[in-house]
Amino acid sequence: MRYRRSHTHSAPSFVRRHWLIIFIPTLTAALCLLFLAYSNNQQVAAATKLAADQKVAFAKIDAQVKATLQKRIDDARQAEAEARASAEADAKARAAQTALKVPLSSTANATNCAVKSPESLQVVVNKKHCFSPLDWAPSDLVDAAGTLLRAEASTQFQAMSTAATVAGQGFGVSSSYRSYTTQITTYNYWVSISGSIQADTYSARPGYSEHQSGLAVDVKAGSCVLSCFSGSSQYYWLAEHAVDYGFIQRYPEGLTSITGYEPEPWHWRYVGTAVAKDMKTKGIQTLEQYYGITGGDYAG
């Protein structure tokens, strides 16, 4: 009986009795699948996040590399610009230094005032017309008993001096040719005594002195030098006869604005007899007026 019953209801009763045995593994498997699916999903999400993070990180690195490269380029450009500016500044400094090597800082640029023919016996040297180069020197200087003048001027001066002595109006010489170097000493001496503004009124700057031409001579009467010479008999003799030997009084009274110098009765300049006589005939007292050349004070 028991067996039949058991046999008749064998299948359903087995499930009913053992449903747990079937259900638990099924549930377990389902849970496992769910867990695996969830886990996989998590991994995918993590991988996606990692990829996104890496992308951001790579972009950051890329930006840093680009910034570094740009900075290097900028630095190189700036260094180049600085080097160029420095080189230009050096060049300017060197040019300024070269310009300062003109012996006197107060001396105007020689190229702006250069006389055309310094070797001419009629050269006009004044405060606006200088020798170029500033240390120009004549090549035919003659030393006649300590009086240094260019050959023709020297011959004429000796003849004039002899004639004056014969006439009882003999005079001496206090200064004749002065080199550029000597003129530096002379000018600097007067600057040290009375300052450059005052010195400029009676002592020429180096390169601007007529004494550098070898055509000018300062004379004296005994112990009377400079201003007092104007009242001497020797002065009156020269005022009348110098023209016959080709000499003129270079800086006459009342013409300072034209010559640039106060009157200098002791300073005589050789220009040749033809010019000296022509000037007298025409009543022209200065070389500036005779040749139509600018004079007066220093330019600038």
Ligand SMILES: [Zn+2]
């Ligand atoms: Zn003089």
